Amino acid sequence: MLKITIYNEGVHEKLDHRAGEIYPKGIHGQLKSALEDEFEIKVFTLETVEGITDEVLADTDVLLWWGHIRHAQVPDEVAARVRDAVHGGMGAIFLHSGHHSKPFKLLMGTSCNLTWREDGDYELVWNIKPGHPITRGIGRFIKLDHEETYGEPFAIPEPDELIFIGSYEGGEVFRAGCTYRRENGKIFYFQPGHETYPTFYNEDVIKVIKNAINWAYSPYREKIGCPNVKKPLEE
Amino acid sequence: MLKITIYNEGVHEKLDHRAGEIYPKGIHGQLKSALEDEFEIKVFTLETVEGITDEVLADTDVLLWWGHIRHAQVPDEVAARVRDAVHGGMGAIFLHSGHHSKPFKLLMGTSCNLTWREDGDYELVWNIKPGHPITRGIGRFIKLDHEETYGEPFAIPEPDELIFIGSYEGGEVFRAGCTYRRENGKIFYFQPGHETYPTFYNEDVIKVIKNAINWAYSPYREKIGCPNVKKPLEE
Amino acid sequence: MLKITIYNEGVHEKLDHRAGEIYPKGIHGQLKSALEDEFEIKVFTLETVEGITDEVLADTDVLLWWGHIRHAQVPDEVAARVRDAVHGGMGAIFLHSGHHSKPFKLLMGTSCNLTWREDGDYELVWNIKPGHPITRGIGRFIKLDHEETYGEPFAIPEPDELIFIGSYEGGEVFRAGCTYRRENGKIFYFQPGHETYPTFYNEDVIKVIKNAINWAYSPYREKIGCPNVKKPLEE
Amino acid sequence: MLKITIYNEGVHEKLDHRAGEIYPKGIHGQLKSALEDEFEIKVFTLETVEGITDEVLADTDVLLWWGHIRHAQVPDEVAARVRDAVHGGMGAIFLHSGHHSKPFKLLMGTSCNLTWREDGDYELVWNIKPGHPITRGIGRFIKLDHEETYGEPFAIPEPDELIFIGSYEGGEVFRAGCTYRRENGKIFYFQPGHETYPTFYNEDVIKVIKNAINWAYSPYREKIGCPNVKKPLEE
Numbered sequence: 001m002l003k004i005t006i007y008n009e010g011v012h013e014k015l016d017h018r019a020g021e022i023y024p025k026g027i028h029g030q031l032k033s034a035l036e037d038e039f040e041i042k043v044f045t046l047e048t049v050e051g052i053t054d055e056v057l058a059d060t061d062v063l064l065w066w067g068h069i070r071h072a073q074v075p076d077e078v079a080a081r082v083r084d085a086v087h088g089g090m091g092a093i094f095l096h097s098g099h100h101s102k103p104f105k106l107l108m109g110t111s112c113n114l115t116w117r118e119d120g121d122y123e124l125v126w127n128i129k130p131g132h133p134i135t136r137g138i139g140r141f142i143k144l145d146h147e148e149t150y151g152e153p154f155a156i157p158e159p160d161e162l163i164f165i166g167s168y169e170g171g172e173v174f175r176a177g178c179t180y181r182r183e184n185g186k187i188f189y190f191q192p193g194h195e196t197y198p199t200f201y202n203e204d205v206i207k208v209i210k211n212a213i214n215w216a217y218s219p220y221r222e223k224i225g226c227p228n229v230k231k232p233l234e235e
Numbered sequence: 236m237l238k239i240t241i242y243n244e245g246v247h248e249k250l251d252h253r254a255g256e257i258y259p260k261g262i263h264g265q266l267k268s269a270l271e272d273e274f275e276i277k278v279f280t281l282e283t284v285e286g287i288t289d290e291v292l293a294d295t296d297v298l299l300w301w302g303h304i305r306h307a308q309v310p311d312e313v314a315a316r317v318r319d320a321v322h323g324g325m326g327a328i329f330l331h332s333g334h335h336s337k338p339f340k341l342l343m344g345t346s347c348n349l350t351w352r353e354d355g356d357y358e359l360v361w362n363i364k365p366g367h368p369i370t371r372g373i374g375r376f377i378k379l380d381h382e383e384t385y386g387e388p389f390a391i392p393e394p395d396e397l398i399f400i401g402s403y404e405g406g407e408v409f410r411a412g413c414t415y416r417r418e419n420g421k422i423f424y425f426q427p428g429h430e431t432y433p434t435f436y437n438e439d440v441i442k443v444i445k446n447a448i449n450w451a452y453s454p455y456r457e458k459i460g461c462p463n464v465k466k467p468l469e470e
Numbered sequence: 471m472l473k474i475t476i477y478n479e480g481v482h483e484k485l486d487h488r489a490g491e492i493y494p495k496g497i498h499g500q501l502k503s504a505l506e507d508e509f510e511i512k513v514f515t516l517e518t519v520e521g522i523t524d525e526v527l528a529d530t531d532v533l534l535w536w537g538h539i540r541h542a543q544v545p546d547e548v549a550a551r552v553r554d555a556v557h558g559g560m561g562a563i564f565l566h567s568g569h570h571s572k573p574f575k576l577l578m579g580t581s582c583n584l585t586w587r588e589d590g591d592y593e594l595v596w597n598i599k600p601g602h603p604i605t606r607g608i609g610r611f612i613k614l615d616h617e618e619t620y621g622e623p624f625a626i627p628e629p630d631e632l633i634f635i636g637s638y639e640g641g642e643v644f645r646a647g648c649t650y651r652r653e654n655g656k657i658f659y660f661q662p663g664h665e666t667y668p669t670f671y672n673e674d675v676i677k678v679i680k681n682a683i684n685w686a687y688s689p690y691r692e693k694i695g696c697p698n699v700k701k702p703l704e705e
Numbered sequence: 706m707l708k709i710t711i712y713n714e715g716v717h718e719k720l721d722h723r724a725g726e727i728y729p730k731g732i733h734g735q736l737k738s739a740l741e742d743e744f745e746i747k748v749f750t751l752e753t754v755e756g757i758t759d760e761v762l763a764d765t766d767v768l769l770w771w772g773h774i775r776h777a778q779v780p781d782e783v784a785a786r787v788r789d790a791v792h793g794g795m796g797a798i799f800l801h802s803g804h805h806s807k808p809f810k811l812l813m814g815t816s817c818n819l820t821w822r823e824d825g826d827y828e829l830v831w832n833i834k835p836g837h838p839i840t841r842g843i844g845r846f847i848k849l850d851h852e853e854t855y856g857e858p859f860a861i862p863e864p865d866e867l868i869f870i871g872s873y874e875g876g877e878v879f880r881a882g883c884t885y886r887r888e889n890g891k892i893f894y895f896q897p898g899h900e901t902y903p904t905f906y907n908e909d910v911i912k913v914i915k916n917a918i919n920w921a922y923s924p925y926r927e928k929i930g931c932p933n934v935k936k937p938l939e940e
Contacts, residue, residue, distance in 0.1 A: 119936070136690065158886065341579060351696070376937060417627060466640035598878075622831050623832070632863070643829075643872045643878050
């Protein structure tokens with residue numbers, strides 16, 4: 001069983017009754033419930049974020065990250081640890097407003113800004129790579145009855161592979177599923193998952209996350225160093 | 236002045252009165268009118284397609300290509316010439332249903348299939364690269380009151396740069412502006428331009444095409460060969 | 471067991487005693503011997519190339535292709551079948567002079583030209599992606615005592631991932647391992663394998679080929695079509 | 706005239722007599738001399754690095770950055786300013802050991818580690834994109850009689866375009882010229898330029914830097930924001 005570590009800020013669920021009603025055990029609780037049949041799960045929230053140590057990351061195959069209004073309270077050291085673990089081969093999946101999290105921005109090298117509105121539009125998440133491991137079992141699109149609207153321009157580096165594009169009731173589009181490799185680690189950004197909608201109960205959304213975990217996992221865990229070497233044929 | 240060669244099939248305008256009324260001088264005629272203040276223009280249609288010789292292509296900075304129901308009648312030799320000219324540094328812009336043209340498919344190495352419907356939906360063509368030369372002067376999106384709906388999956392290689400994404404009234408999305416480099420030549424695919432709508436009268440569409448011409452132009456014109464060489468330090 | 475189809479032209483081994491002595495059962499014979507413990511193998515040569523039917527390709531997980539002086543004798547229909555099978559999800563590995571084979575050029579959309587000399591230089595094939603599935607078990611570089619020298623510019627599209635770079639005794643460099651996705655199919659180009667050197671007896675070369683087979687395999691086999699669709703929310 | 710800002714640490718030239726003899730006015734002094742016929746130049750060193758303010762960057766078309774043993778002394782604020790200016794459209798060229806500079810690592814999101822040795826090997830810098838604006842006027846390769854040897858793996862994201870590959874006397878290879886776009890800014894990394902060799906007197910090296918400046922320049926200077934927007938058709 002792959003070892004998954006979930007970080008969920010866990011603040012909206014306490015401050016906003018809508019989020020609290022949808023996710024009474026937190027977004028992390030729902031993700032854990034949805035994933036624990038196939039994966040071994042550890043969970044952290046903002047309150048325990050310092051527990052995301054190098055040891056925990058070394059024992060994590062793939063990290064899931066959801067955060068929003070408390071990005072700034074995640075210590076820089078934790079963000080740097082996550083970045084370094086990804087470099088060394090840990091997989092990472094950033095969900096929804098995780099686009100603005102410290103580790104995602106460190107890994108992208110960009111602001112990861114976007115346009116947004118919150119009008120409860122429906123979203124169609126279009127599958128543009130039908131043969132990709134991340135879209136296994138997903139049809140032409142996933143319909144979400146309500147989502148926060150994210151729009152372009154999304155200030156990210158050109159994705160290695162664009163997997164999903166979302167369109168919203170109001171007409172916006174958004175690169176909703178993007179893959180990256182950063183050194184030895186694989187990264188997937190996936191846009192659905194606003195705290196006031198039951199997105200993480202959607203079976204297709206969970207299927208994508210499961211697929212992405214399997215895709216992002218690498219048995220190879222080692223950082224690229226900066227050694228002073230000998231001439232190759234004199235080694 | 237850059238030298239532009241326009242190929243437009245020119246068949247719909249004769250067979251379909253709606254196309255004929257919108258483009259009485261053909262799509263090529265309208266493109267010529269819209270571009271000739273800034274570029275030196277040559278025009279070919281299906282009737283004269285064999286005139287697209289190596290000499291013509293060598294004297295062309297950027298080629299524009301619109302075709303649809305008569306792709307199959309373009310001789311393979313002409314398509315191969317276009318491909319080879321692009322390899323040698325000629326720019327090429329494929330418009331709308333040119334996605335299925337012989338030279339585009341040869342250059343992409345894929346089927347370039349897509350989904351489609353023709354319901355007169357409006358389209359929002361979103362600018363996702365605000366700082367790119369191709370989007371100079373274009374706002375957040377271009378609104379087209381009516382366009383043919385193209386949808387994903389669009390069977391193309393991952394673009395070097397994704398410039399525009401279109402969304403349609405019915406909810407589809409489409410990678411509407413894509414750049415590629417193939418050997419020494421630069422390629423832009425641009426989706427708007429259905430024959431029964433006045434898309435090529437839209438000022439923003441024309442601005443994009445002008446920008447793309449300037450972007451695709453290269454002063455370097457030479458093919459990459461396959462020479463038997465000497466050791467580099469013995470040359 | 472994954473099903474592998476090997477195409478080897480098989481002509482050098484008959485015409486050139488050096489190739490014949492190194493590969494008495496043909497390059498295909500040596501590849502078969504090296505791979506058959508882990509994969510189910512079918513073999514074709516130029517003499518039987520027409521046997522590479524749609525049925526054979528549909529029953530192939532990953533195709534290996536080695537050709538050189540008889541590229542032109544491979545029927546266009548066979549090359550088109552291979553291209554289409556890759557589009558539909560079959561993996562493909564092109565070895566050494568397979569860079570100029572018809573199916574590889576069709577899939578790349580470029581001439582795939584390069585510079586070359588045949589002086590028996592040693593080659594160091596550098597592993598530039600230590601965490602990639604294709605380099606599993608490979609050290610910093612593979613040393614080949616003698617190889618044909620291939621040099622840049624190599625007229626290919628920018629690879630999705632550059633996996634290996636070769637350097638030669640004389641000083642040339644070459645993008646020796648390149649991955650591509652074309653529609654639903656994964657492609658790996660791997661430069662080592664000149665017919666007059668025992669490259670396919672090298673354990674690391676075989677390890678790379680085995681890794682690449684596992685990497686290129688996809689359980690998803692379906693072509694992307696061009697359907698006329700209904701509005702997504704009216705389906 | 707484009708406005709160029711050169712940052713050179715300027716420490717080796719004082720501490721190491723070899724560097725001091727080759728670059729008596731500093732690496733910045735030599736770059737200024739070589740470029741000032743075509744560009745308007747401002748210069749900063751470690752001693753004045755805090756002078757690289759937002760105002761200076763806003764008035765800079767393209768920034769050149771050379772640093773090595775004092776990367777850590779560049780204030781984080783300066784590095785963040787440079788990153789943000791690139792996001793907003795400023796071009797940036799990182800030279801040689803600038804691969805480990807704070808702003809480059811911030812923009813890449815990776816460690817930018819590499820292997821290295823210092824044996825005075827000659828280097829051949831191979832031009833693998835003969836039609837690219839950055840290689841205009843450059844032949845098959847640039848020969849440098851002596852350079853520090855940089856080797857793979859180079860821990861960078863896959864370049865948008867790989868322009869040069871270096872090979873060294875001892876057999877190493879290195880991705881010596883790489884382009885990236887990060888938001889609205891264009892970035893070029895160029896490996897030649899060790900402080901104890903007269904690399905920046907080489908005419909081809911200077912030609913590449915001039916070409917890269919012209920390539921990296923963008924007239925568009927604006928950051929991508931994160932605005933709360935209205936529905937597109939209600940704006």
